[in-house]
Amino acid sequence: MSFLKIDNVTKRYGAVEVLHRVDIDVQQGEFLVLVGPSGCGKSTLLNMIAGLEEISSGTIAIKDKPMNGVHPSKRNIAMVFQSYALYPNMTVGKNITFGLEMHGVPKEDRDRAMDKVADMLQIKPLLDRKPGQLSGGQRQRVAMGRALVRDPDVFLFDEPLSNLDAKLRVDMRTEIKKLHQRLGTTIVYVTHDQIEAMTLSTRIAVMNGGYIQQLGTPKEIYDTPNNIFVAAFMGSPSMNLLDAVIRIKGPDAAAEITDYNGHPITLPLPLPAASLAGRDGTKVVLGIRPEAITDPDGADKSAKIVVQMQNKIDVTEPAGSDTFITTTMVGKDVIGRMRADAHVNAGDIADLSINMDKAVIFDPKSEDRIV
Amino acid sequence: MSVATQDTALRTGRVARTLIYLFLLLMALFYLLPFGIMVINSLKPLSEITGGNMMSLPQEWTLDAWRAAWSTAQIGVEPTGMRPYFWNSIKMVVPAVAISTVLGALNGYVLTKWRFRGDTILFGLMLFSCFIPFQIVLIPMARVLGLMGLAGTTSGLILVHVVYGIGFSTLYFRNYYAVFPTELVRAAMMDGAGFFRIFWRILMPSSGPITVVCIIWQFTNIWNDFLFGASFADFDSQPITVALNNLVNSSTGVKEYNVHFAGAIYAALPTLLVYIVAGRYFVRGLMSGSVKG
Known part of the structure; x- marks a missing residue:
């Protein structure tokens, strides 16, 4: 039984097929990274898991429940966006609890959940500020806090580190890995950066042209690449x-x-x-x-x-x-x-x-x- | 923005600068002259105006003309003054501006964040309504208002102005929301907010500048409209622009120029106020649609 099952999923825009029969089984607690060059279909796949894009054919199931046609907010998933997508008119605290509010969670419970997450991510002093007053790294933490507070089955990350400078990116990478080890949640993470893919994942799916080129552990991908594309894409400098x-x-x-x-x-x-x-x-x-x-x-x-x-x-x-x-x-x-x-x-x-x-x-x- | 203007300003000497300011001052005076004449003459008794000099300051300052224009002047056949028509205009403008702005915002939201097949064509058609001359729709509109039982009512005028206003308000909001990050809408969707919640809680709080632009634009246009007011309104729903015409063009009695001037200022006052209060947001809002930041 897999936790997140992507079964024979295809995405078409009109006559153009951008994802071809993708199959991935993700186990509970796994950190799956989808990596590939721009336009390979990795973000489309993530958006389909999130429910932001329709599935043309095939099924995506979480905990054995098919998710086709289920509204994003009812899938018990949370997503961290590339631009963080923090609501500019709300304070950090409001940003974090907005989802809970929309789900009708009472105020006391919301505040308790917010405190817990703020402690974990060390953003307590920022709770009353607006996103515009935060640095890139702080915004990143708040975006993760907003995802964590919902306690979702699956976390989705859409290139979360690509807006940060090089040093901060390495720090946040470690942070995300620590968080995954501590919470043991299931994560699907999209990136075009093969170093992020190698360092973070328990498994990598290398994608190109709408096909999964190879699905395996970082070591398998690195040592025994299926084809020339995977060999050249993974590793820096490349093979x-x-x-x-x-x-x-x-x-x-x-x-x-x-x-x-x-x-x-x-x-x-x-x-x-x-x-x-x-x-x-x-x-x-x-x-x-x-x-x-x-x-x-x-x-x-x-x-x-x-x-x-x-x-x-x-x-x-x-x-x-x-x-x-x-x-x-x-x-x-x-x-x-x-x-x-x-x-x-x-x-x-x-x-x-x-x-x-x-x-x-x-x-x-x-x-x-x-x- | 102020920094950029300073950087691009030409370095000029003191003489040149004085000349520039002198010229600007002159132009400002020239522009203010008609309004100044109106104010001055509205504060004179009629005898001073008919006595010959329109340009001189009043020898005897009086507010009689203002009082007369407001409550006793002959408008058409009734000596009611401008007052009832002023309220007619308010009763027409406020709902018309509010409805067309909210509908424009909703249209802009749907056209940018809930895209559907044919949305650009639909937007193009809505834009087209900005360019339809008013005269063309007079007769069909009169028929429609008649069928709806709204002929000669304030509600009918509101409907006409909302229909005409949606084109522009949609244009403003669509262009503003086109650069509004879609990821925010997606994040709110995943957080469980529905269509209207996303609109009120996420988009509207960030729409201040463009809302001001839209309100100023709609308010000025609808308040100043004469054609629809003259065509579709009855005596009890005529807006102030029509009343002003009736005041000035009455063919009986002596022409009370001082009362006419005061009446014209009453008719212009609300738009002036809107500009003074909200004007500084106007340019800012117009800019933010095209250049983010």
Whole structure:
């Protein structure tokens, strides 16, 4: 039994289908993040769960009760909007209790609920102010307070952090995660920021073009992306995708690429040759995460397959905690991630260690992961 | 806004500045001249006006003309003064302004926040009503009022002005609400507020400036209307504009110019008051529809 069941849901605007047969089961207490580029349908899906958009076909059920056609206020859900959507003419306290008032909750109970939420979010001193007098972070808290006070079955977050500056965003991210751990509520969260998706979620649904590309835990999504889109979208800097040729020798499989000079380099693959049967000599796309390309001293000691090579460094970008380098393989820019103190300079021929344990192979035509 | 004006103002020398102010002062005087003449002459006895000099100040100050215009002057056939017609106008204007403003606000709310198929066409048609000349509807409207049993009544005039006013008030409110964040309406919907609750509790409290604009506009237009008043009203429901015409154009007796001036000022006073009280919100409200903030 799932808590929130999205079953075969499709959304059409006239003849245009923007969401295609989406299926997601969310368990109680799960933190599901819908992530994807703009226009992928993630907000539409969230609005359909909220009841703000009609469902063209399929069903959405909360606690086994179908929600199609049920008014938003009767679904026992609460939503935090991107712009916070605080009522400008009401005080913070009124903003928080407006929903309870509309549901006919008596004043004493409203005030008690408000106090509890204000304590939890540390917004007690703000209760008498108007939203216009608050900073971005404070507004964010009030918006969350308004959602929390209703004690809903499901929380919906629509890009709640995208209006905050970078530092505050990281703080609020932690806050939301703490809140989820403390309350154990079920959350559906929409974002276009893959770092938010990775850090907050218990499960991620990566969406593109109205389809769910992959649904899984952050680790599954990161380590075994279903296709090239997911691989490139998740992770920052994004995964290096190189044209390679498969070479099979007995039980071992390898991918052949070229270095900056065009000399061939053979990279052994962590996959058994059997899984690549029939692909000897064919072209594939090899995916290597930047953190798998390091200076030799920074290589993961527990890695099973590490390949050493020398390559010319085109650009170095010291980021403080790490130094990102750009080098050329198979005629394309490849990003690697070195320790902050690694001695590399642009123009050097440097030693690189390539950790092949987590390398993935995609079919260049279908763009799906092989194996 | 004041900061922006300062930044864009030209830097000018003292001489140029003096000339500019002198010119502005002159223009202001020129604009105020007709009103000034009216006030001055309304405070004179008739003999001073007929004696020749309209421009000079009164030698003998008197409020007789004001009293006469208010309560004893001959209007049409009855010596009632402007008083009953003034109240006729008030009884017509207040409900007409209130109803057309509230309906305009509701229309604007529906046209922006509860969109439906064909809403832009409907809005276009409503806008069209702003451009229909009054004369065209006179005869059909007279027929409609007759059928409804409202011919020659204040209620009939209210209906006519509401129908004509909705076009403009809808335009004002629709443009104002178009930039009102839809997320607020959605949030209120999820909080359980219904159609009218969202309107009264969320939208209306933020609609102050545009409401003032709408009220000033409607009040001025309806108060100053002569054609509908002359066409559709009976003696007991004629608005003040019609009464003023009857006062000034009476073909019998001596022309009491001082009484006419006082009567004209009575007719203009309410719109003047509305501008003085609410005028500073007018520009602010007009601006806020186009540029948010």
